[in-house]
Amino acid sequence: MTPVETHRPLSIGELSERSGVSASALHFYERNGLIHAERTAGNQRRYRRDTLRRVAFIKTSQRVGLPLKDILEALNSLPEGRTPTRHDWAKLSLRWRKELDERIAALQHLRNDLDGCIGCGCLSLKSCTLQNPSDELGASGAGAQRWNAPT
Amino acid sequence: MTPVETHRPLSIGELSERSGVSASALHFYERNGLIHAERTAGNQRRYRRDTLRRVAFIKTSQRVGLPLKDILEALNSLPEGRTPTRHDWAKLSLRWRKELDERIAALQHLRNDLDGCIGCGCLSLKSCTLQNPSDELGASGAGAQRWNAPT
DNA sequence: CTAGAACCTCAACTAATGTTGAGGTCAATC
DNA sequence: GATTGACCTCAACATTAGTTGAGGTTCTAG
Numbered sequence: 001m002t003p004v005e006t007h008r009p010l011s012i013g014e015l016s017e018r019s020g021v022s023a024s025a026l027h028f029y030e031r032n033g034l035i036h037a038e039r040t041a042g043n044q045r046r047y048r049r050d051t052l053r054r055v056a057f058i059k060t061s062q063r064v065g066l067p068l069k070d071i072l073e074a075l076n077s078l079p080e081g082r083t084p085t086r087h088d089w090a091k092l093s094l095r096w097r098k099e100l101d102e103r104i105a106a107l108q109h110l111r112n113d114l115d116g117c118i119g120c121g122c123l124s125l126k127s128c129t130l131q132n133p134s135d136e137l138g139a140s141g142a143g144a145q146r147w148n149a150p151t
Numbered sequence: 152m153t154p155v156e157t158h159r160p161l162s163i164g165e166l167s168e169r170s171g172v173s174a175s176a177l178h179f180y181e182r183n184g185l186i187h188a189e190r191t192a193g194n195q196r197r198y199r200r201d202t203l204r205r206v207a208f209i210k211t212s213q214r215v216g217l218p219l220k221d222i223l224e225a226l227n228s229l230p231e232g233r234t235p236t237r238h239d240w241a242k243l244s245l246r247w248r249k250e251l252d253e254r255i256a257a258l259q260h261l262r263n264d265l266d267g268c269i270g271c272g273c274l275s276l277k278s279c280t281l282q283n284p285s286d287e288l289g290a291s292g293a294g295a296q297r298w299n300a301p302t
Numbered sequence: 303c304t305a306g307a308a309c310c311t312c313a314a315c316t317a318a319t320g321t322t323g324a325g326g327t328c329a330a331t332c
Numbered sequence: 333g334a335t336t337g338a339c340c341t342c343a344a345c346a347t348t349a350g351t352t353g354a355g356g357t358t359c360t361a362g
Contacts, residue, residue, distance in 0.1 A: 013308065023309085028350055042358050044309055063261065065216075067348070093265055100262045104255060110214065111251045114244055164338065174339085175321055183319095193328050195339055218318070303362100310357065316350085327340065332333100 009038065009046035019055040026055070034058055034072055050083050057092065064100055160189065160197035170206040177206070185209060185223055201234050208243065215251055 016023045029035045030045075035054055037045035054075065061071045074092055078084045167174045180186045181196075186205055188196035205226065212222045225243055229235045 011308080022351080024351055025349080027311095032349095040358090042309085043311095044358070060265075062349095064258075069348090093268055097262060097265050100258060100265065104258045104262065107215075107251060107255045107258070111248060111255065114211075114248050114251065117244055162338080173321080176319080178341095179320055191328090193339085194341095195328070213319095220318085305362090306360090308357100308359075311355090313352100313354090315352070318348090320346085322343100322345075324343090325341090328338080330337090331335085 007049065009048055010051065012037075012045045012047070015047050015051060015055065018052055019059070021055055021059065029055070029058065029068075032068060032072065034068065034075060048083070053084075053089065057089070061096060064096055065103065066096075066099070158200065160199055161202065163188075163196045163198070166198050166202060166206065169203055170210070172206055172210065180206070180209065180219075183219060183223065185219065185226060199234070204235075204240060208240070212247060215247055216254065217247075217250070 010018070012023050012026055015021075016026060019026075021029075026035065030037060035047070035051055035058075037047050037051070040046055057075070058068075058071055061074070062068075074095065078088055078092070161169070163174050163177055166172075167177060170177075172180075177186065181188060186198070186202055186209075188198050188202070191197055208226070209219075209222055212225070213219075225246065229239055229243070
């Protein structure tokens with residue numbers, strides 16, 4: 001019982017199957033530097049097994065609502081050269097937990113305001129905090145809304 | 152003191168200024184049926200004043216994370232023919248409040264799971280509820296993720 | 303050794319949510 | 333009555349996050 005099987009790299013089909021992410025999305029992630037693969041002599045991708053964890057992290061982060069750009073940035077903070085340890089991942093998760101907390105707080109705030117607005121039936125801008133949460137989110141470009149202002 | 156000024160329709164510039172939404176976005180909303188304008192003899196848009204509230208509703212809904220398609224659907228549930236009353240708007244807000252509640256709950260669930268995962272450092276799919284919240288979200292098409300499955 | 307499954311690249315397409323620009327009109331003011 | 337700012341339409345572009353398909357190669361099983 002050598003641990004050989006445990007270290008055998010994954011083909012893209014296997015990674016896709018196990019992660020639930022389509023092969024085309026994996027290609028896409030690779031093009032964008034989120035994951036990386038070695039190649040066989042025949043040019044097929046072979047993923048290190050910890051890529052599975054990496055993909056899991058990407059998916060989870062997307063569930064939280066983060067754009068790939070931010071996820072990439074976070075992944076880049078993982079140690080170069082060595083396989084990330086449990087502790088490395090935990091540190092990243094902790095970071096996301098903070099973002100989650102903030103996001104939850106923001107939504108709760110919004111809900112409270114909404115309750116107020118239901119009372120007055122307003123939704124009438126200016127007068128209502130709902131519309132002026134003192135941020136500049138409305139001014140951002142196209143694409144998905146960020147839910148917290150970074151920096 | 153006649154209430155004439157109160158009923159004067161708004162030009163697109165005024166609506167844009169007061170709502171904080173760019174004129175091009177207002178054009179876009181109109182193309183997509185979210186708002187509507189009368190026209191002057193010279194073909195310029197004139198918005199009824201309650202359009203301001205409509206736009207406010209759109210913006211608020213977007214802050215909650217809803218796609219325009221859903222917002223349109225909600226707006227279509229407003230009474231045809233007559234200007235929506237305070238109560239009509241309050242009903243819509245109440246609906247959003249529910250969605251907000253669900254969304255908050257989902258995020259809190261995610262956070263709890265994340266806490267568990269930080270302990271184990273896993274994020275390793277299959278084993279972790281984070282990755283398998285027993286929904287099919289991952290299978291949906293392109294574009295922004297929905298955060299609740301609308302049946 | 304060969305059939306079929308799995309894989310490769312590259313380009314084009316999708317969808318949501320707008321923005322930008324060109325080319326032309328309308329309205330209020332000096 | 334000309335200028336200037338606000339407005340009009342229409343087409344093209346931007347961004348995010350991928351998917352789809354064509355055309356060709358590699359790997360595995362019989």
